[in-house]
Amino acid sequence: MPFPSWPTNDAICFGGDYNPEQWPREVWDEDVVLMREAGVNLVSVGIFSWALIEVAEGVFDFSWLDDLLDLLHHNGIAVDLGTPTASPPAWFFSAYPHARVVAKDGTVLGFGSRGMASPSSPEYRAAAVRVASELARRYAQHPAVVMWHVHNEYGAPVGEDYSETAVAAFRVWLQERHGSLEALNAAWGTAFWGQWYTQWDHIGAPHATPTVANPAQKLDFARFTDHQLRACFVAERDAIRAHAEQPITTNFMANECPGTDLFAWAREVDIVSNDHYLTAADERNHVGLALAADLTRSVAGGAPWILLEHSTSAVNWQARNVAKRPGEMGRNSLSHVARGADGIMFFQWRASRSGAEKFHSAMLPHAGTSSRVWREVVQLGQDLAALAPMRESRVEADVAILWDAESFWAQDLEWRPSVDAQHKERVRAYYERLWRDGLTVDFAQPSQDLSRYRLVVAPASYLLRAQDAAHLTRYVEAGGTLVVSYFSAVVDEHDAVHPGGFLSPLRDALGVTVEEFLPLRAGQSTQVSWHPDGEPAALLTADVWQDDLVVHDAQVVGTYVDGPAAGRPAVTRHTHGAGSGWYVSTRLDIDGLAPVMAAAYTDAGITPRGLPLDVEVVTRHGADVDFVVAINHTAEDVKVDLGDGHELLRDAPVAGAMSISAGSVAVLRTARHHGGDGRP
Template identity: 45%
Template sequence: MFDIRRFGGVIYGADYNPEQWPREVWAEDVRLMNEAGVNLVSLGIFSWAQLERAEGDFDFGWLDEVMDLLHAGGVDVNLATATASPPPWFSLKYPDSRPVTVDGVRLEVGGRQGYCPGHPALREGVARLTRAVATRYAGHPALKLWHINNEYGCHIDQCFCEHCARRFRAWLEARYVTVAALNDAWGTAFWSQRYTDWAEIQPPRRAPTYANPTQQLDWRRFSSDNILELHTLERGILTEVTPDVPATTNFLGFLPGLDYFRWAQEEDVVSLDAYPDPGQPDSHLEAGMVFDLTRSLGGGNRWILMEQATSAVNWRTRNAPKAPGQMRMLNHLALAKGASGIMFFQWRASKAGAEKFHSGLVQHVGPQRSRVWREVTDFGAELRGLTPLLDARVPARVAVMFDWHNWWALNIDSKPGVLPLLPLLGRWYAALRTLGQNVDFVAPGSDLEGYDVVVLPNLYLMDDATGADLRAFTERGGHLIAGYFTGVVDSREHVHLGGYGGPLRDVLGLWVEEWDVLLPGQTNTVTLNGQTVTVTDWCDVLHLDGAEAVATYGERFYAGQAAVTRRATGQGQAWYVGTELPADTLRNVLRSVLDGAGVPHTDLPVTLDLSVSQLPDGSQILHLLSADPQVTQRVQIPAGGHFFPARPGGDEVGTQVDLAPFSVTLIHYPGPVDVSGVKVGGAAATRVTASADLPGA
């Protein structure tokens, strides 16, 4: 179990790359870290070339010096295994260790993460370096956490070389045992694809037309496992050498290539790199969705925000800076959603290299003239008063079901239409958040006990076991709502015959005959509660079999048929949304589901974020965050709360607070918070100019 108390408070820090700077800067760095309140730095992430100058020739002198300097300055270390990018000498000696694309192109040296995860020499080199680093620093007092590799799968989540092809065949043989079983699973009777020997099977490289869908799905599963083996190789060495030092690797939220629900089982603490675009008005929703996923991956335990930008990044076409107060607001959002650590990339903005225009805590102008430095030092001081949050949990009565296998299957070519999962997921998530709901993410097969509502924006790939779990959930009183194109195929990417909806047909009380995938510019209408709205993109043609129509289509050949349905199932209810509803209409449907489940809710503008966390004594904290860059929002709140932390001169709140642009207010209640008592509106909604001096907790 990861013990956050070993850090003495909320973790605060950054990636530190002293190898980019002369030695005389290092002592100044430690002094500034103390000024900013930094208590942990990630060290050595991209240092393979500095630590191993040639195969087996290690030089730890500079790292010894930095480790000792940091410890003397009271700064702890999240020490990297330094395996994230092999040095040029390695790629020269082992040229076939460079990854190969789907088109057969072997990538060159000069960037980062340029390795094949299945290459034998790469795995040997990774093991050698990891053991050397772990052995060297096993007893160092600064070492508090291991940072394994870095952002696995960020650039290379699949390698199509011959080494990986051989590993793929071995993975398939372990999964299916016989070629006959593989032929059945892959449906190889289609297009004369029947295999007679494992050696005939290749990765789904570029082919004349669509590759076998199940082959593509299994390849995605294998590729995630292939990289995970590289991670567990390092993790095993660290556990052997330093069994008492926890380990993590930094996840990337909704990264397409890696099944993080599986990966999270290998982490002592889940950590995240998050880079929402501050130039987008809904960046806090993007960040919040990733933060909720990260907490959920760790089973509800607290987690570490390992990387983020203090201001602008360098890799978008247009790189907006974070406005004054926006960095603080987004970090409070992370704390509200269970973060126990707030860290950045990177400590000092680089002078050279591909990321030299990526912001840091210490900007190019130096600390004294930097608005960013003032903000990060003020926030470091503020964090010292937020230590009680480390014991808080984030209670959620609503769960969103999400699955990487479904995502992979949905992205396979040759579908009725393009259905981008993340934008769809984001729309449903935004609706739930503006209704004031804490949200957990769950994978199929997860324990649904304790949730009142389970939401499936899309689960195209669904096996019978998942259908049975959702049936049991509704029968015992749960409320289920599913979106269009759900329950279409099983785990092998084979269609559930007899009407789409498969394992959920009886639960939902309907079956889907076909889909009307609307062309650009085409629309339909849906009438719900007497209101007619325009729908776009996708319309399921539904047939009722026990469900009732809540909304009906108004146009096209299925006019008058159901678009949104509801069915009582056991003690619960099951809803189905067969089309792409406008945001307000989707929120109204979800509101009805929450009403039926007895879950309190409110109605918030997208510019106000509400979260609730719970302390061990049962008391709760209401987190109110303004994402509005210009307008002060007046918020009505339940009585009986006190500012958290307590404010000089009195901490009683009253029944309303004013939230200036990008400001934050935390309110402590002795018991559960009724979110239905939170309302927005009033005379305080005035346009102002954001400044660095923002009121709030």
């Protein structure tokens, strides 16, 4: 079977979730007229429609869906057909009450919300495969259907399940993973606290316990949970593939759904797609957006991907749902395009009048076509049409940030040296430093080939396998520059401290190890004297953490001024082979990271762009041309020299520096430049 094609031809995908079952039939005709006005070319259909498709067990009614797909096709609108398995119908839970998810505290989660049944339930899997098969059998040849959309946001809102069914499946998974009870006992360190197992059926899930549960058991349960969710996807995918050739995807939630190993999931889909919603409480949430987009592109292996959901304005499920300001929706959308998306979709097409998401924004809001949001949706459709030549171009980066879901799961467990040592915060801090310096970032697993990157940053590698540490050491030896943050290379894949102590697997690469962690009290800050050339150059502000470092053969370039490690090394640089390894043993703020990263850039031969704050520039490389996207997130006009070429959104030639007005975007088509954004 040939590899499935992209869902739209010669156009960037544009549209959103369409839920016409919520509306009278006459509204459908109005919808397709407005979709054509807005330039919509793809809609996602059927995602929450199980009860209307399989009206009783084994009894199907496709009449309304037949009518809908014919209507959309007649109007030139393609369909991403969803399997509705994220929301089993009431009849399913009535027939199979033991398929409900059980929370950690033993609460059985009931019907009446969104969310799936137990991913370990054989009855659920059988029902999910049945409905996916029937949909594929009926619509695989329908001309409207160009892509399949399995389930919805795996792991949200339901990930872990502590039901008896899940516990039984967990035991089977453990036997396959460890092979023997002896191996499991060794991996989990069960000699501690007398947890030794002599029979498989004595092992349970890490339910609520008198004090903290075995961390290695909890880490394995996180792995198991991700595996079970992915197995559900694979079962549906294979059921569809038996009948259909169109590409099959499921919508990730990038860094907002931490229970899924995105790199593992990406290997199972034909096209990577992502949902992204701004965090309203984050005043710099455009940086978080860029991080999610770069992460999505990275798990896609650099291939084009689809933003399958985002919002035109406010969402409805955060504590304070801040509306997007004029122009913000367009900037958000084109930032995703800049970072590799060839599809821009929304939840949802028409705002719902009823239900839990009636206050969620939509392409067609409650205020109708007289609204600002509608006008901006129409404008975005026109802009994406103008950007069609960007399709299939690729983003290249000279910098990678290490991303390892299993390490994050382990670091987030209880009884760590400081509750303030959060992987998510450090990833964002280092990412934002790179973002402010105008550098485009890939995310990579520690085991990946890193040779194409001049600089690799490890903001949060608490769990680092010995073989991955050796891989990073070889990367430095071959000429790479590695920057490692505190609380890294502490434990192995079983959450056991490495032989030789903290940071020991990276001793050759960094020239230091850690004798003791020295976490700071809440609210306590510290200063670091930055002296890369031997003379104090600046005082840098840090908090949360200090290490008592043992320097073997590294150069000390930063020293603690105060705190428990006063007078001791804080930042080090080590030459190993042809490269260099940097270690930052504290939590520097974003300004404090600036001189450290500038020195690392010099080692790596990378030149930052030197852009005004909150102006981002990203390049997508085509076969013969480049597309340079400049986004001005500020309230002032700026001038940026992007080179000579043709600006696509305004259809105008450009020579020299161009003015980008406050809150706007420019896309310059220019001569092909080989190399990542950070190359001199």
